[in-house]
Amino acid sequence: MMVIDKVTDLKKYVKQERFSAAKAGRELSVGFVPTMGFLHEGHASLLKQAREHNDLVVLSIFVNPIQFGPNEDLDRYPRDEKRDLALAEREGVDVVFLPSVQEMYPQPTKTKIAVSELTDELCGASRPGHFDGVTTVVGKLLHMVSPDKAYFGLKDAQQVAVIRQMVDDLNFDVEIVPCPIVRESDGLALSSRNVYLKEEERKQALILSTSLREAGDRIKQSDSVTLAEIRESLTRNIKSQPLAVIDYVDILSFPSLTQVHEDAQMRDLDGEILIALAVKFGTTRLIDNILLNPKGVVTHV
Amino acid sequence: MMVIDKVTDLKKYVKQERFSAAKAGRELSVGFVPTMGFLHEGHASLLKQAREHNDLVVLSIFVNPIQFGPNEDLDRYPRDEKRDLALAEREGVDVVFLPSVQEMYPQPTKTKIAVSELTDELCGASRPGHFDGVTTVVGKLLHMVSPDKAYFGLKDAQQVAVIRQMVDDLNFDVEIVPCPIVRESDGLALSSRNVYLKEEERKQALILSTSLREAGDRIKQSDSVTLAEIRESLTRNIKSQPLAVIDYVDILSFPSLTQVHEDAQMRDLDGEILIALAVKFGTTRLIDNILLNPKGVVTHV
Numbered sequence: 001m002m003v004i005d006k007v008t009d010l011k012k013y014v015k016q017e018r019f020s021a022a023k024a025g026r027e028l029s030v031g032f033v034p035t036m037g038f039l040h041e042g043h044a045s046l047l048k049q050a051r052e053h054n055d056l057v058v059l060s061i062f063v064n065p066i067q068f069g070p071n072e073d074l075d076r077y078p079r080d081e082k083r084d085l086a087l088a089e090r091e092g093v094d095v096v097f098l099p100s101v102q103e104m105y106p107q108p109t110k111t112k113i114a115v116s117e118l119t120d121e122l123c124g125a126s127r128p129g130h131f132d133g134v135t136t137v138v139g140k141l142l143h144m145v146s147p148d149k150a151y152f153g154l155k156d157a158q159q160v161a162v163i164r165q166m167v168d169d170l171n172f173d174v175e176i177v178p179c180p181i182v183r184e185s186d187g188l189a190l191s192s193r194n195v196y197l198k199e200e201e202r203k204q205a206l207i208l209s210t211s212l213r214e215a216g217d218r219i220k221q222s223d224s225v226t227l228a229e230i231r232e233s234l235t236r237n238i239k240s241q242p243l244a245v246i247d248y249v250d251i252l253s254f255p256s257l258t259q260v261h262e263d264a265q266m267r268d269l270d271g272e273i274l275i276a277l278a279v280k281f282g283t284t285r286l287i288d289n290i291l292l293n294p295k296g297v298v299t300h301v
Numbered sequence: 302m303m304v305i306d307k308v309t310d311l312k313k314y315v316k317q318e319r320f321s322a323a324k325a326g327r328e329l330s331v332g333f334v335p336t337m338g339f340l341h342e343g344h345a346s347l348l349k350q351a352r353e354h355n356d357l358v359v360l361s362i363f364v365n366p367i368q369f370g371p372n373e374d375l376d377r378y379p380r381d382e383k384r385d386l387a388l389a390e391r392e393g394v395d396v397v398f399l400p401s402v403q404e405m406y407p408q409p410t411k412t413k414i415a416v417s418e419l420t421d422e423l424c425g426a427s428r429p430g431h432f433d434g435v436t437t438v439v440g441k442l443l444h445m446v447s448p449d450k451a452y453f454g455l456k457d458a459q460q461v462a463v464i465r466q467m468v469d470d471l472n473f474d475v476e477i478v479p480c481p482i483v484r485e486s487d488g489l490a491l492s493s494r495n496v497y498l499k500e501e502e503r504k505q506a507l508i509l510s511t512s513l514r515e516a517g518d519r520i521k522q523s524d525s526v527t528l529a530e531i532r533e534s535l536t537r538n539i540k541s542q543p544l545a546v547i548d549y550v551d552i553l554s555f556p557s558l559t560q561v562h563e564d565a566q567m568r569d570l571d572g573e574i575l576i577a578l579a580v581k582f583g584t585t586r587l588i589d590n591i592l593l594n595p596k597g598v599v600t601h602v
Contacts, residue, residue, distance in 0.1 A: 011474060022323030110419065111436070111470035115412045135412070136471070143472040146447075169412035170437070171444040173312060 001089050003096045007104075010058075010097050010144050017056055029054045032147035032174075034138060037061035038078040038192035039087045042182040046151040047091035049179055058145050059088050060097040062104060067133030073283075078195050097144070104140065113139045113170070115162050118257045122158045122276055123287065126247050134159060135166050142172055150174050155181045155189050157274050157289045161255035181288075183209060189288045201281035204241040208279060208288040211237035215275055216290050223267035227251045227260055230275065238279055247278035247285065254291055266292075302390050304397045308405075311359075311398050311445050318357055330355045333448035333475075335439060338362035339379040339493035340388045343483040347452040348392035350480055359446050360389050361398040363405060368434025374584075379496050398445070405441065414440045414471070416463050419558045423459045423577055424588065427548050435460060436467050443473055451475050456482045456490050458575050458590045462556035482589075484510060490589045502582035505542040509580060509589040512538035516576055517591050524568035528552045528561055531576065539580055548579035548586065555592055567593075 004010045014030060021028035031054030033046045039061075050057045061084055068074035081098070088096050112132050118124070119131040142150065152160050160178045167176055182190045187209035188202070197205060214237065215230050231251055238244050253260055254274040266273075276289035305311045315331060322329035332355030334347045340362075351358045362385055369375035382399070389397050413433050419425070420432040443451065453461050461479045468477055483491045488510035489503070498506060515538065516531050532552055539545050554561055555575040567574075577590035 007472060019323050019328065022320050023326055025324055027320065109470045111414065111416045111467045113412065113414050113471070117411050140470075140472045143474055146474065166412045169410045169441075170414070171308060171441045173444055173447065 001085075001093055001096065003085065003098055005098050005100065005103065007099065007144055010095070011146075013095065014056070014058070014145060021055070026055075028056060029149070030056045030058060030145065030147040032058045032060070032141070032145045032150045034060045034062075034141050034150065034152075036063045036077065036192065037084050038080055038195070039084045040182075040190045040192065040194075042153050042155065042190040044087060044091055045182050046153060046179050047088070047093060049177065050149070050151050051092045054149060056095070057091075057093050058095045058097060058147065059093045060099075060141055060145070062097075062099055062137070062141075064104075064133060064137040065101060066105075066109070066136060067130050069127055069129065072127070073193075073196075076196075078192055097141075104137070109136065112136050113166060115165050115169070118158070118162050118165055118255075121252060121257050121259075122248060122250055123156075123278060124158065124162075126278060131159075131162050135162060138163055139166065139170075139172075142174055147174055149177050151177045151179055153181065154178050154291065155191065155287065155289070157254065157276060157291065158257060161257050164255060187213070189286075191286065193284055193286065196282075196284040198282060201243055201284065204243045205279075205281050205286055207238050207241045207244060208277060208286060212275060212277070212288060212290045216292065219266050219292060224265050226262065227264050227266075227273075228262040231262070234275070234277065238277070243281050245280040247280060249275075249277045251275050302386075302394055302397065304386065304399055306399050306401065306404060308400065308445055311396070314396065315357070315359070315446060322356070327356075329357060330450070331357045331359060331446065331448040333359045333361070333442070333446045333451045335361045335363075335442050335451065335453075337364045337378065337493065338385050339381055339496070340385045341483075341491045341493065341495075343454050343456065343491040345388060345392055346483050347454060347480050348389070348394060350478065351450070351452050352393045355450060357396070358392075358394050359396045359398060359448065360394045361400075361442055361446070363398075363400055363438070363442075365405070365434060365438040366402060367406075367410070367437060368431050370428055370430065373428070374494070374497075377497075379493055398442075405438070410437065413437050414467060416466050416470075419459070419463050419466055419556075422553060422558050422560075423549060423551055424457075424579060425459065425463075427579060432460075432463050436463060439464055440467065440471075440473075443475055448475055450478050452478045452480055454482065455479050455592065456492065456588065456590070458555065458577060458592065459558060462558050465556060488514070490587075492587065494585055494587065497583075497585040499583060502544055502585065505544045506580075506582050506587055508539050508542045508545060509578060509587060513576060513578070513589055513591045517593065520567050520593060525566050527563065528565050528567075528574075529563040532563070535576070535578065539578070544582050546581040548581060550576075550578045552576050 018028045031050030063077050113135040114132045164176050235249050252274050254272040273292045278287045319329045332351030364378050414436040415433045465477045536550050553575050555573040574593045579588045
């Protein structure tokens with residue numbers, strides 16, 4: 001496994017590998033997993049998929065300052081390079097790209113990639129500028145790695161939708177592969193931020209996955225239940241935990257992230273439906289979601 | 302010469318050519334000239350450079366609606382596909398990419414690439430949103446062609462600066478090659494829009510190149526002349542033509558496009574200086590410029 005910290009070295013390496021493969025008559029397929037590090041089994045599941053389907057697997061670890069708002073957790077975002085490299089090694093990664101902030105932004109970027117509309121809802125509403133930071137850094141990384149496939153976790157379902165929109169609109173030559181949420185055995189969705197949770201917060205945070213699962217079950221049992229009813233019971237459930245402070249509980253069509261009429265019943269709906277929530281426990285903001293197909297079957301939990 | 306109108310065909314073709322060359326042990330170099338068609342000898346000079354320095358030359362012809370403002374000349378922008386293809390053939394182009402608007406924008410783009418600061422001045426001030434349209438379409442085209450080099454004319458000096466900023470900030474894997482302005486024998490800078498000019502407008506429009514040349518000469522003769530004096534005499538010269546309506550006459554550092562103090566004398570300046578103007582004759586808006594190096598030598602006319 002190679003660790004690279006310079007953009008030019010990374011570009012050169014991938015290019016050289018492609019060239020050598022082509023010289024031997026093979027088309028190299030490159031799989032890319034962009035992360036902010038502090039890797040967990042969710043990231044590992046992305047790396048496993050990338051490993052299975054590609055000749056070369058590139059992992060990037062970069063805590064991207066421009067996707068954090070002024071009052072967010074950039075400074076305390078958890079890091080553990082040594083453990084990350086061990087996990088990468090274990091998952092058979094070929095190249096870890098580990099750039100400094102200076103290397104990624106030698107000067108403050110004057111150029112931004114921005115996706116409109118899809119970024120107005122959910123985390124986009126609570127975190128202004130966040131998605132411009134995400135699309136800009138992902139655009140940069142895609143130019144550096146030029147992968148055939150890039151893997152993203154569905155815990156950030158909005159991020160998946162936004163990145164796909166960017167890739168389609170700007171004709172990036174890459175396939176975006178969304179991967180299912182990975183959970184602890186008790187249901188908590190894996191997140192690098194879970195490490196912030198105090199014991200009691202951790203316990204109460206289980207309400208997120210429990211109430212989402214309940215919502216999914218209720219939809220499976222009755223296709224006449226309305227979205228308003230689902231949203232209301234989700235909200236009530238979460239509020240039963242005294243430490244939970246709701247940022248949003250929202251139901252949108254996926255991947256367009258457009259509003260669905262609150263009186264709609266599940267049987268009236270086409271395409272996928274995203275039930276997504278963001279809830280603070282103490283200073284820690286957690287997100288979780290489920291994706292449902294029109295007939296109420298849970299497609300990703 | 303191949304004419305391609307589908308994005309997937311273009312991507313596939315360039316990829317296949319790269320792969321075949323690599324298989325034979327050669328690294329293919331791809332030169333790209335993006336245009337809006339109605340080609341003239343300015344475009345031909347870009348194609349000549351691309352031909353000289355690359356194995357494969359790709360020309361795109363696309364009148365990009367999203368870089369035109371609501372009251373601009375999108376509908377009457379001149380087109381002559383047959384003549385364009387003949388010129389491309391003459392210049393030894395390998396691939397002409399000639400997409401429809403529907404092919405480039407199957408749905409209205411929700412994603413924009415935007416460069417700040419450099420787009421506040423000059424044409425960016427007169428044409429709000431124009432450069433977002435330019436950077437977005439150039440980003441798309443770069444993803445489709447993935448060239449090693451892309452060629453842009455310095456008549457749109459601000460465009461060159463903005464595209465370079467975008468390429469640097471977003472780590473596009475391409476070299477931007479700026480090419481000198483090509484002029485008619487009487488000095489008028491070549492432009493597809495020159496065809497709009499009525500006879501008397503065409504005659505009076507010569508004041509642009511004449512007064513820019515005079516400004517260059519004056520700077521060469523005296524390094525104590527101030528930028529304010531240069532700007533003032535340029536403005537006075539242009540106003541001597543009754544049909545000329547000035548949009549801007551501006552002097553900026555290049556390529557940062559930052560303001561230079563008006564009292565500065567040429568000998569005090571570092572780096573390149575851009576003297577740029579936009580002037581309307583009837584309904585036709587023309588631009589022209591010269592680039593000067595710190596010691597007053599004209600680097601590109």
